[in-house]
Amino acid sequence: MQVVTLSATYGTGGSVIGPAVAERLGVPFLDRAIPGAVAQDLGVTLEEALAHDDRAERGLARLLLGMTRLPSVTWGGVEAHLPPSAPLTPEEFTQRTEQVIRETARTTGGVFLGRAGAVVLADHPGALHVRLDGPLRRRVLQTAAFSGVDEREARRVVCANDRARAAYVRQFYRADPADPGLYHLVLDSTVVPVPTCVELIVTASLSLG
Incomplete structure (x- = not known):
C-alpha cells in the first residue's frame, strides 16, 4: 500500500495534485475526510472539527480558544446531540487526527494532504513525504x-x-x-506543470514502496 504525505503552501495546487496522485496509485485521498472522521469519533459537529483543522482558513484562531464537546446518543435510531459538556481541547483533536492518519496509512494507504503528515508518519515504512511550494x-x-x-x-x-x-x-x-x-521531494508546483508533479510523485512513491 502506497503512502504519500503532501505539505502544500496555499496556491500550489495541493488539492489538485493530491487526488491525481491518489488515483494513479489506487489509494484514497485524505483531506476533508479526516475532520469528518475525527468529528464522528469525538462526538462533535463537523463545524467544530473544521474549526480545529489546519486546512480551514480560520481554524487556527478558534483552535487555540478550545471548543465544546457535544456528546451524542441514539434515540429511536436517530442520533441526537446532548447539551455541551466537557471542553474539547486542541490537543485532544490533534491526537485523534494523528490516530486517524496512522490507522488509515496502516490499513489502506493513502495520500494525506496537510496536518503535519510528514511528521506524524515520519517512521511509517515506505512513506513518501512531499512539499509543494x-x-x-x-x-x-x-x-x-x-x-x-x-x-490584493x-x-x-x-x-x-x-x-x-x-x-x-x-x-x-x-x-x-x-x-x-x-x-x-520538494517541488515548485507554480512552475512545474501539474501532470509533471503528479508523475514525479507517483514514480518516487513506487520506488520507495
Whole structure:
C-alpha cells in the first residue's frame, strides 16, 4: 500500500495534485475526510472539527480558544446531540487526527494532504513525504486566477493560510513545515506543470514502496 504525505503552501495546487496522485496509485485521498472522521469519533459537529483543522482558513484562531464537546446518543435510531459538556481541547483533536492518519496509512494507504503528515508518519515504512511550494508572488497570481478575486485579496488569503498552517505544525510538533529535511521531494508546483508533479510523485512513491 502506497503512502504519500503532501505539505502544500496555499496556491500550489495541493488539492489538485493530491487526488491525481491518489488515483494513479489506487489509494484514497485524505483531506476533508479526516475532520469528518475525527468529528464522528469525538462526538462533535463537523463545524467544530473544521474549526480545529489546519486546512480551514480560520481554524487556527478558534483552535487555540478550545471548543465544546457535544456528546451524542441514539434515540429511536436517530442520533441526537446532548447539551455541551466537557471542553474539547486542541490537543485532544490533534491526537485523534494523528490516530486517524496512522490507522488509515496502516490499513489502506493513502495520500494525506496537510496536518503535519510528514511528521506524524515520519517512521511509517515506505512513506513518501512531499512539499509543494513556490514564490509568494506566483502563488498569489495562481490563487487570483483560480478564485477570481483581485490580487490584493488573493495575497491576504494566501498569507493568512500560510500563517495558520505553519503555526499548526509549530504549535503541536515544534517543527517548521518549510524545513526541507522533513521531505524526500520538494517541488515548485507554480512552475512545474501539474501532470509533471503528479508523475514525479507517483514514480518516487513506487520506488520507495
